[in-house]
Amino acid sequence: MGTFNHRRYRAFAPVHKPNRRWPNRRMHHAPVWSSVDLRDGNQALLSPMSVEQKLRMFDLLVRMGFREIEVGFPAASQPDFDFVRRIIEEDRIPEQVTIQVLTQAREALIDRTYEALKGVRRAIVHVYNSTNPAQREQVFGLDREGIQDIAVRGAEWVKDGAARCPETEWVFQYSPESFSATEPDYAVEICEAVNAVWRPDQGQAVILNLPATVESSMPNVFADQIEWFCDHLRGREHVKISVHNHNDRGCAVAAAELAVLAGADRVEGTLFGNGERTGNMDILTMAMNLYSQGIDPQLDMSMGTEIAEIYTTCTGMVVPPRHPWFGELVYTAFSGSHQDAIRKGMHHRRGREDAVWEVPYLPIDPADLGRRYEEVVRINSQSGKGGVAHVLERDHGISLPRWLAQDFSAVVQATSEQETGEVSSAQIFALFESHYCHTTEDWHLRRYRLSREGEQVAGTVVVGPEAQPHILQGKGSGAVGALVDALIQSRGVRAEVEQFDQHALGSGTGARAMACVRVRVDHGQARSAVAFGEDTTEAALQAVLSAVGRSIAKNDAWSASAGRQVR
Numbered sequence: 001m002g003t004f005n006h007r008r009y010r011a012f013a014p015v016h017k018p019n020r021r022w023p024n025r026r027m028h029h030a031p032v033w034s035s036v037d038l039r040d041g042n043q044a045l046l047s048p049m050s051v052e053q054k055l056r057m058f059d060l061l062v063r064m065g066f067r068e069i070e071v072g073f074p075a076a077s078q079p080d081f082d083f084v085r086r087i088i089e090e091d092r093i094p095e096q097v098t099i100q101v102l103t104q105a106r107e108a109l110i111d112r113t114y115e116a117l118k119g120v121r122r123a124i125v126h127v128y129n130s131t132n133p134a135q136r137e138q139v140f141g142l143d144r145e146g147i148q149d150i151a152v153r154g155a156e157w158v159k160d161g162a163a164r165c166p167e168t169e170w171v172f173q174y175s176p177e178s179f180s181a182t183e184p185d186y187a188v189e190i191c192e193a194v195n196a197v198w199r200p201d202q203g204q205a206v207i208l209n210l211p212a213t214v215e216s217s218m219p220n221v222f223a224d225q226i227e228w229f230c231d232h233l234r235g236r237e238h239v240k241i242s243v244h245n246h247n248d249r250g251c252a253v254a255a256a257e258l259a260v261l262a263g264a265d266r267v268e269g270t271l272f273g274n275g276e277r278t279g280n281m282d283i284l285t286m287a288m289n290l291y292s293q294g295i296d297p298q299l300d301m302s303m304g305t306e307i308a309e310i311y312t313t314c315t316g317m318v319v320p321p322r323h324p325w326f327g328e329l330v331y332t333a334f335s336g337s338h339q340d341a342i343r344k345g346m347h348h349r350r351g352r353e354d355a356v357w358e359v360p361y362l363p364i365d366p367a368d369l370g371r372r373y374e375e376v377v378r379i380n381s382q383s384g385k386g387g388v389a390h391v392l393e394r395d396h397g398i399s400l401p402r403w404l405a406q407d408f409s410a411v412v413q414a415t416s417e418q419e420t421g422e423v424s425s426a427q428i429f430a431l432f433e434s435h436y437c438h439t440t441e442d443w444h445l446r447r448y449r450l451s452r453e454g455e456q457v458a459g460t461v462v463v464g465p466e467a468q469p470h471i472l473q474g475k476g477s478g479a480v481g482a483l484v485d486a487l488i489q490s491r492g493v494r495a496e497v498e499q500f501d502q503h504a505l506g507s508g509t510g511a512r513a514m515a516c517v518r519v520r521v522d523h524g525q526a527r528s529a530v531a532f533g534e535d536t537t538e539a540a541l542q543a544v545l546s547a548v549g550r551s552i553a554k555n556d557a558w559s560a561s562a563g564r565q566v567r
């Protein structure tokens, strides 16, 4: 048997909880967020952030509205220590923001931590030790009691350190690291022992932070653990319960969301889920999940592109194109039916911009995160007529009738298949022009005159090069009818107009009208053409001439010896 052997693993043993209440709850407001980007995120980087990079990230987190920010592990390294000193000495911590620092439950480290925090107005001192059986046995070689002693001593050193700096407002935080792999009764026991030192019941602010240090179970199992913990902890009402989820199974966001239903008040995490191994819980995703449900996330993410830019430059990590809410492609539809639905959905919203957002395939309005609508519909071989028409409308102000959109979509599809990739908006416009708008000089409308004679319109149309124009004359029920008649009368060209649409254009295009036609000449292949003009008549006449011109060989219609029957 090779190493790929599932028998080496065992199922996670869930906490016994027949009466769970969290599944019937709903979230109505955002939890307290704590960003651990500058600590857990930073400790997992190939090159941890420099002080300058940390400052940039800190500034971003503040601007986004984080009220609690774990700024480092000051006893671990000089840059972490220096960073904490710098934001304190340079008075960079806004009134509403509380910084948090992590330390192991070791006296020297705790002393150094307080040294870093000297002069801070308010801070959370976060102490941890591992509590799960594997670490107790393999790392510390201690039983439950021995591990509890580490926690209790740590709590005492934290309390002593705070007592030496009474001018600071201190919040204490304890994490039974690997809480989710710890026996629930023991997790409660050790937290109660820490509380017995800190006395939250006597007014000391205390956070108990319950980590899934390695995510090893389904999110519902974690939620059960949180509800069980909250139900069994003495003095639950005096402490804040926080969760700290890692993403080993890819469910950290779900686990944190269910944990909030189960009673957690506070959630730690990072931007884009940076952090150890597969990362921490992604606060951006969880906050946007709330936002998309109509709940104020209490974080400003409107500068989405800037958040991603600062994150990538500071951490050296990338934001995958399909990352929830913020990835480059997450609002983009390439496939035809999605594009069609988005286009119709966006049309449906016109004039109802304040209505609840319900555009198919777009869970939120991408503009909320500073995204451009240009990204929403992009064209490749999977796209259909709706998408192509949408791009022409959106970027070039050209609305195609349905029959022409269908025709043009085949043209674009053929190109995208050839190029096996995306067809840009500029390419689409160029294809549109070359396929429908191009006309030779021979078929260029110079001028025309129309006069009404009873029910009929008589027309004279001058076409072709200025130096050698062709004059066509005919009669019909309208301008196009008169031109069709003129083509037969003067040149023997039998043009059947199968499709015809014309409309006035909005401002900005230069032209004032557009006409689209599909014409079949002498029972041959139908050709479509589009023309723009000063008015709808000019556009219509030119469109018919262009379609006819594209149907017959150059000069065929004009050479007297073309052999055509002139009636």
Ligand SMILES: CC(=O)SCCNC(=O)CCNC(=O)[C@H](O)C(C)(C)COP(=O)(O)OP(=O)(O)OC[C@H]1O[C@@H](n2cnc3c(N)ncnc32)[C@H](O)[C@@H]1OP(=O)(O)O
Binding pocket: 040, 043, 073, 075, 076, 077, 103, 104, 105, 106, 109, 128, 129, 130, 139, 140, 150, 177, 213, 276
């Ligand atoms: C799950 C998490 O993310 S927790 C946060 C983890 N983050 C980090 O560790 C990043 C920063 N840490 C560091 O830079 C270093 O670990 C330092 C500077 C803090 C300490 O460094 P060192 O003392 O040289 O080494 P190290 O971390 O290996 O210490 C291990 C010792 O601390 C003990 N220890 C580990 N964690 C704890 C803890 N939380 N509380 C008390 N003792 C602890 C170990 O049992 C071990 O003891 P031993 O030396 O008697 O065997």
Ligand SMILES: CC(C)C(=O)C(=O)O
Binding pocket: 040, 102, 128, 175, 177, 178, 209, 211, 212, 213, 244, 246
């Ligand atoms: C220190 C704790 C909160 C931690 O980072 C973890 O368990 O992942």
